Amino acid sequence: MPSPQQARAQASAITSGKAAPEAEAAPVSQIRTLFDRPRLSPGQRRIAQYLIEHLTEAAFLSITDLAERVGVSQPSVTRFAAAVGFSGYPALREKLQAIALGTFSGTAAEENHGNELQSAVDAEIENLENLRRDFANPDQVIEIGRNLSSSVPLTVLGLRISASLAEYFGYAARRIHPDVRLVTRGGSIAYDALLQARAAGGSWVLAFSMPRHAQETLAAVRVAREAGLRVALITDLALGAVADEADLTLATGTGSRLVFDSYAAPGLMAAAVLQAMTDADPERTHGRLDEYEQISEQHQFFLRD
Structure with a gap:
């Protein structure tokens, strides 16, 4: 478990719409960390999974297109953005685009190529x-x-x-x-x-x-x-x-x-x-x-x- 000081620092970063420093992390690690919130609903987890799996494309979708691809409503996407610490979908998309551009620049080569199930096991090992x-x-x-x-x-x-x-x-x-x-x-x-x-x-x-x-x-x-x-x-x-x-x-x-x-x-x-x-x-x-x-x-x- 994080210490109270670490938890407060993480909460401060989330509520400001800014993630913790990620310069050393590969893009998929960055986005997983961004969405690793235990209080996300199952519907919100679906949105997060879609963004993780289709980062380079999804980061440039409109809210209408993203909602349609995932099979949720536009208000659901807006609530998801708020749940992960952003003022709205535009702010979230801006962050996703910055991460996606890192992928285009070649930093994705540093990523561990494990799939989502392996990632879930890794998270439980950490717990x-x-x-x-x-x-x-x-x-x-x-x-x-x-x-x-x-x-x-x-x-x-x-x-x-x-x-x-x-x-x-x-x-x-x-x-x-x-x-x-x-x-x-x-x-x-x-x-x-x-x-x-x-x-x-x-x-x-x-x-x-x-x-x-x-x-x-x-x-x-x-x-x-x-x-x-x-x-x-x-x-x-x-x-x-x-x-x-x-x-x-x-x-x-x-x-x-x-x-x-x-x-x-x-x-x-x-x-x-x-x-x-x-x-x-x-x-x-x-x-x-x-x-x-x-x-x-x-x-x-x-x-x-």
Whole structure:
């Protein structure tokens, strides 16, 4: 993850409509960096992918032509330009043309010729390398694991796109924790579950909030806090509305190079918290895992190799 100082510097460059210095970067690297925004919608990702794949032609298209080529509306192109930090499409096109002219001058020869799928893997490798550096000091992960382990019941919250991570965590946590309550539906259903968990003696919620961050997640976290529950959050950014409401936050990057995000680093973060939970109460962990193995063997849950 970038440091707060780096994040502020990047944000300043984006809002001014200027990218960070790119003199040393090859053209396709420049444009990928320009569009590497985790909060872009799937439709906006389509526009970004088209511009990356057809840079030398697309940089000189009118807004009407670009919208037609991508299959979106002209207002969608305008919103895309704003989302990546420009005042409008003309300012974005000017930047694209400057990058494209670098391609014409021969700097594209320096580019790694990997395709978009390989680029997505490279981005996830970078996220994992950043996470590895963060794990050099595992104290916060250990603290969160202890807190979640001691909360009975333990509520795991993940709405919309974050539901898959919550389901993974909840499935595994049930093997080592006596009462795990999974919440993957928002609104009053989430509120009921959170209030019931608190009434039953629960003290902590583990929430997942991945881009695009849902209003429902923010509302549910606020309800949890108002009910007296504390919130540990796994997300992509340490700053933001949901992170501001959480008691403890673990932030790690998501893969945003494809139309839909990938979650290699958040998935590993979730596994690390599960590990910390097992270490927090090893006697309970071993007892529950042994019991589960006996039950799974008795009922033949799994295929024999």
